[in-house]
Amino acid sequence: MSGGPPKALPSTGPQSLRDMPHPLAGSSSEEAVGGDSTPSPDLLTARSFGDKDLILPNGGTPAGPASPASSSSLLNRLQLDDDIDGETRDLFVTVDDPKKHVCTMETYITYRITTKSTRVEFDLPEYSVRRRYQDFDWLRNKLEESQPTHLIPPLPEKFVVKGVVDRFSEEFVETRRKALDKFLKRITDHPVLSFNEHFNVFLTAKDLNAHKKQGMALLTRVGESVKHVTGGYKLRSRPLEFAAIGEYLDTFALKLGTIDRIAQRIIKEEIEYLVELREYGPVYSTWSALEGELAEPLEGVSACIGNCSTALEELTEDMTEDFLPVLREYILYSDCMKSVLKKRDQVQAEYEAKLEAVALRKEERPKVPANVEKCQDRMECFNADLKADMERWQNSKRQDFRQLLMGMADKNIQYYEKCLMAWESIIPLLQEKQEAK
C-alpha cells in the first residue's frame, strides 16, 4: 500500500492532484476556470481545482460563466457532506474502543480506528488499527507540514490543565475519544486532506512507528517550498476579505469563551441546587415517619423529590460531558484558522517584498522573474485554499452549533419532562386520600 508510485497514492500538494479523481469535481475537472489573476501554466490545472473549491454555498468568488450547472451540483454535494449518503461518501472513519495498556515505562490508552473505503488509494476495503494520542499528534503535525495552506482541525488538548483529573477515568477517555473521532471525521470530509498520504498511513499502517521514522522522505515540494518562507517579511495590509475573516474569528472566539463561562457557571449552580435537593427530600421522609394519615403522601413527596434530583444529576453530567468539550474544540478550531491566516499573510508579504525588489531594479517591464511568479502562485493558491476551507469551516460550524444547541435544549426538556412525570404521578396519591375522607 505505501511506497508505491506517487500516482497510486494521494500525495500532498496541488500538483499531483490533477491525476486524482475528486468526489467534488465530478465531470468538470477538465474545465478551465477563470481565476482572479493570471496563473502560471504548470499550475493551471491545480488552480482550476482550487477555484472549484471556491464554488461554495456560502459565498466565495464565483468560478465564472463556464460552469453554472456544475456549480450547483457541486453545491449540492457539498451540502450533503455531513449527511450519511453512500453515493457521495466513499470514506468512513470511526474511533472507538479505548483500551488501557500497562507497560513498564508507561501506561497509556489506545483507540481503535476503523476505516471503510472504496477509494483506490486503499488496498483493502476495510482497515482496523490501534492508535494512541501521540499518533494523532504526529498525524496533525504531518498534515500541517504537508498541507500548510489548509486548515487542519484541532486535536483535544494534550495535557489536562484543570485540577486533578484522572486521565484514565471513563469520562475523560470518552470525551477524548469523541474529540479524536471528530478530528478524523473532519479530515475525512476534507476534499484535499482526506487524500493526504500521511492520513492514509495513519489509517492503514500496522506499525506506525516505522513510518514515523521515515519522516523527511514524505515531504513534498510544495511543503518544502512553503517551509522556506521565513518569518522575516512584514505584511503591509491584509486584503479586505481576510481581514474580515480575522475580525470575525476574534469576535467569535470571544463569544464562545463567554458562553463557555456561562455554561460552567450554570453547571456549578445546578450542582449546588442538587446538593440542597438531596437534603430536602429526606426531610419529608423523616416527617412522614411521625405522621399517621399523612405518612403516605409525605413519603410520596420525598420519593418525588428524589426522582427530580436524579434527573438533575443526569442533566449536569450530560452538559459537562457533551456540551462543554464541543465548545472548547471550536475555540481551538478558530485558533487554528487564525494561525493559518497568519501564515497566509507571510506568503503574501514575501511575494510583495520580492515584487517590490523587482520593481526597484527598473528592468524591462514584461519580464517578471520566475521566482516572483512562483511566489505569486503560492500566494494565490494559499488564498484560494484558505477561502475554501473557511467556507467549509463556516458550514461545519453552523451544523455543529445547531446540533450542539439543539442538544442542550433537548437535555433541558428531558429534565423537565422527568420532573413533570414524577410530580404528576403523586397528585392522585394526594387527592385520593382527600376523597376517602
Next chain:
Amino acid sequence: MEQALPDPERRLQPATLEPLGHPDAGLESAVGEEAEGARDEGPGDGTMMENNFWLKKIEISVSEAEKRTGRNAMNMQETYTAYLIETRSVEHIDGQSVLTDSLWRRYSEFELLRNYLLVYYPHIVVPPLPEKRAEFVWHKLSADNMDPDFVERRRIGLENFLLRVASHPILCRDKIFYLFLTQEGNWKETVNETGFQLKRVADRLYGVYKVHGNYGRVFSEWSAIEKEMGDGLQSAGHHMDVYASSIDDILEDEEHYADQLKEYLFYAEALRAVCRKHELMQYDLEMAAQDLASKKQQCEELATGTVRTFSLKGMTTKLFGQETPEQREARIKVLEEQINEGEQQLKSKNQEGREFVKNAWADIERFKEQKNHDLKEALISYAVMQISMCKKGIQVWTNAKECFSKM
C-alpha cells in the same frame, strides 16, 4: 437500671378519678378496665419486665450526658446538655442484651414528648420529668444548668421518666414514644427543618435560572457577527431571557407554600398551651388529693388513737400529756368537716378536669382533622405548582430548540 422505682403518683391518685375512653389508644372503652387491671399488678413489685407489652423485652437507659453547642431556632449560639439514650432488647433464653438503638436527646425534647403524651392520653397521669432548671443548688451560689451534680440528677430523673413510660401498659405502645427512642428527628423540628430547607432550595434554584439570562445577552452579541445563524440565535436568546425571569413567579408560589407549613407549626404551639393548662389542673388536683388523704389519715389516727404520722400536735401531746376526749372529739369534727369540704372540692375539681379534657380533646381532634386536611391541600398545591413550573420549562426550551433548529 432495669428496676422501675415504686410509682409515687399512684398512691396519690384519688379513687374517684375515672379514666376516660381515648379514641387513639385503639382500645376504646376497654381502656379503663385494662389500665385498672394493670395497675393492680403494679410496678410496685420492682421489675418492669413483666409489665412490658412490647414483643421483646426492652431495657432503656440514659447512660451519658454531654455538653454541646449548637444553633437554636433564633439561629443563635447556645450551649446545652445532650443525653444518650440506649435501648437494648433482651433475648428470652440467655438474657443477653443487644443494643438496638442509641441516640442523643436534650431536655426540651423530653418535654415535648411529655406534652404530647399529656394531650393524647388525658386520662393517664404521665410520669413527671426532673426539674427544668437548677432552681437551687444548695452548695453553689447560682443556679447552673451545666453543674455536674445537677446534670447527674437530671440524667437519673430522665431515665426514670422513660422507664415509667415504658412500663405503663398504654403509654409504652405509643408510636411517638417509640420514635423518641429510635429516631433522632422530631416532628415539630422536622417541619421546621422543611421550612429551612425549602428556603435554601429556593435560593439555589434562583441562581440557576438567573445565570441563564446571560445566554440572552451573549447570543444577541454573537448573532451580530453571524449571517445565517443570526436570527436563530437572537430569538433563542430572547427565550433565555424569558426563562430567567420566570423564576420570580415560581418563588412567590414557593413562599406561599412555606407559609402554609408554618401554620402547621402553630398547631404544635396550640397543643403545648393545652398541655400546660392540663398540667396545672393536674397539679392542683394532686395537691387537693394529697391534702385530703393526709387529713383522712389524721382523722383515722385520732379516732383510733394510733399515731402513724408525725405531727407537731402528736409530739406535744406525747411530751405534755394527752389531750382530753372532748378536745379530741372537737378536732375530729373539724377534720371531718374539712374532709367533707375537701371531698366536695375534689369532686368539683375532678369534674372540671374531666370537662376540660373532654373539651380540649374534642378541640384537638377537630384541630388535627383540620391540620391534616390543610396540609394535604398545601401538598397538592405544591405539587401543582411544581407541575406548572415543569411545563413552563418545557415550553421555553422547546421554543429555544425551535429557534436553534432554524440556525
